[in-house]
Amino acid sequence: MDINPSQMASQMASIYMQSAEQQLAAQNKTSKARSDGLxxxxxxxxxxxSSLATLAGKKSMLAMSASLSRDGIATASAGATAQAGSYSLFVDKVxxxxxxAFGNIGGVPAAEGxxxxxxxxxxxxxxxxxxxxDVDGDLSLSASEIARAINQAAxxxxxxxxxxxxxxxxxxxxxxxxxxxxAGQISLNTSNIGNAALKAALDAPTQLSAAQDAEVWLGGKTTGVLVKQASNTFTAIQGVTLTLSxxxxxxxxxxxxxxxxxxxxxxxxxxxxxxxxxxxxKSLGTLTSSGDGKTAAxxxxxxxxxxxxRDxxxxxxxxxxxxxxxxEMGVSASRDGSLTLDRTKLTRLLQDKPAALDSFFSDSNGDGLIKSVRGYLDQWLSSTKGVITQRRDSISRTQNDLDKRQIRLEAEYQxxxxxxxxxxxxxxxxxxxxSSTLDSLNNYFAQNQ
Structure with missing residues (x-):
């Protein structure tokens, strides 16, 4: 049987290194799995x-609503700070x-602008x-060119x-x-316009819409409290936004x-x-599962x-x-720890203790569940010294060691x-x-027979 040195050397070197390479491959697999798990x-x-931050942003777990007795006059919404109650309003002005609008604009000699x-x-x-x-260079100012000059004024x-x-x-x-x-009423000073026709046109506008503040009476007109402002969005009533139509x-x-x-x-x-x-x-359960023979741990x-x-x-x-x-809010826990809400029980609690949800989730002392849980999560999620960051650093160091070991194994294989x-x-x-000697002997004996 002919011997192939390179093939035999490769096979024997692979057998020699097999145990170390398998061990390194297993360690790399574990390192990647832990990184993916993190x-x-x-x-x-x-x-x-993030879901807790969304709830915290609402300022209150207790939701409020606002409704109006008639449609088409305004729309209303209520936030967390709104207080239950009924208010009489009269919308006098929006x-x-x-x-x-200015007519007879255009055809003005550019030099007289x-x-x-x-x-x-x-x-x-x-x-x-x-x-x-005079953008088009025709030595004449059009209405469009004057409009452009106004819009682009510094x-x-x-x-x-x-x-x-x-x-x-x-x-x-x-x-x-x-x-x-x-406050948005517009007036023009045309004393520096050289063209008489343009000056006359700008001095004689037609009003299409008046500059007007919104006026709302809290209570009856002339007998209640007048609220006057430039915007049609009123926030005079705490927690309530009223948009006038x-x-x-x-x-x-x-x-x-x-x-x-x-x-x-x-x-x-x-x-x-x-x-x-x-x-x-559910995610924590998957990551910490011990497996059951059919499902991997x-x-x-x-x-x-x-x-x-998790605990x-x-x-x-x-x-x-x-x-x-x-x-007491109607939230019960099953054997696996998952929660279920009974809305009927919640409604009964809200009737008896309407402030209970905020007392539990975001009490005024800042000791509510949302703040405490977010604080605990930060111990894991902090980008500087959180548990996950520390574990990633550890995995990174381990992976660097494995990479160096891979280089050493490759050198040892060679x-x-x-x-x-x-x-x-x-x-x-x-x-x-x-083989050559055997051939020579065979030839010798064959010649001397």
Whole structure:
């Protein structure tokens, strides 16, 4: 049998290194699995923390709603700080933005344009120069070129919007205040315009819309409290946002605003907590599962730290905070730890103790469940000294060691390969020499028979 030195050396070197390479491969697999597991754990914790941040942003677990006795006059919404009650309103005026139209604009010799200033009632003023407004270079200023000069004036910055409206074959320059309210009333100073026709046109505007503040009476008109402001969005009633659509007429019945607790949205707030907690619990269960013969064990099945995390969260949601527990809110726990909400029990609690949810989740002392859980999660998720960061650093160091070991194994393989290659090369040479000697002997005996 002919010997192939390189093939035999490769096979023997692989056999020699097999145990060490298998051990290294297993360690690399474990390192990657732990890294992937940390990524899954981090995402699960971040998702849960985000859901808590969303609830915290609502300021209260107790949802409020606002309704109006008539449609079309305004819309209303209530936030967490709104107080239940009924309010009588009369919408006397809605805020509007000032809008002026100027006819007979255009065909003005560019050299006679000059400049003019635009002033708002609130005090803002900006200058409009027409010296370089002739964009097309035809030595004449059109309504569009004047509108462009107004919009691009350095100090305008969107305070006044200019456009050209064409109707009945006539182009009109239209100026609109960007803001509603009396402070947005527009006036022009045309004393520096050289062309008489342009000056006359700008001095004789047609008002399309008045600059008007919104006026709402809390109570009856003339007998209640007048609230006057530039915007149609009112926040005078704590926690309530009222957006006006149209004014009421004298003699109309007062508009009734009713603010009340919204048990449906309150239940939805609590349900969102239950759902996000169950999602986290499911992820932790998968990561710490011990397996059952059919399903592989989770990467953290024997990790006491992750199990402690799961148990600590479980204990935190079951504690008594502000004199109330989740169970009193209708939230029960199954054998696997997952939560279920009974809305009927929650409704009964809200009738008896409407402040119970906020006492538990976000009490005024800052000791509520949301803050305490977020603080505990930060111990794991902190990017500087959190548990996950520390574990990632440890895995990174381990992986660096494994990479160095891989390089050493590759070098050792080459050494073993070269050793076997030398041995089998010498064996091949001996085999070749023996074969040659045997051939010579066979020829000798064949010739001397």
């Amino acid at each position: 990524s899954q754990l981090q995402k699960a914790l971040q998702d849960f923390r 805020a509007s933005a000032h809008q002026l 000059g400049s003019f200033s635009v002033t708002l009632q609130g005090g803002a003023t900006f200058n409009v120069s027409l010296a370089s407004a 100090d305008n910055q969107g305070k006044v919007n200019a456009m050209v409206l064409t109707a009945d074959g006539q182009s009109r320059l239209v100026l609109s205040s960007a803001a509603t309210g009396a 149209r004014a009421m007429s004298d003699g109309d019945a007062l508009l009734q605003l009713t603010v009340a607790r919204n048990d449906g949205d309150t239940a939805a707030n609590l349900q969102s907590f239950v759902d996000s907690y169950n999602t986290l619990l 989770g990467i953290f099945a024997t990790d006491s730290g992750v199990r402690t995390l 600590q969260l479980n204990n935190m949601v079951r504690q008594n905070i502000g004199g109330v527990r989740l169970a 050494q073993v390969y070269q050793r076997y290659l030398g041995q089998y090369s010498r064996l091949q040479a001996m085999q070749s020499q023996m």
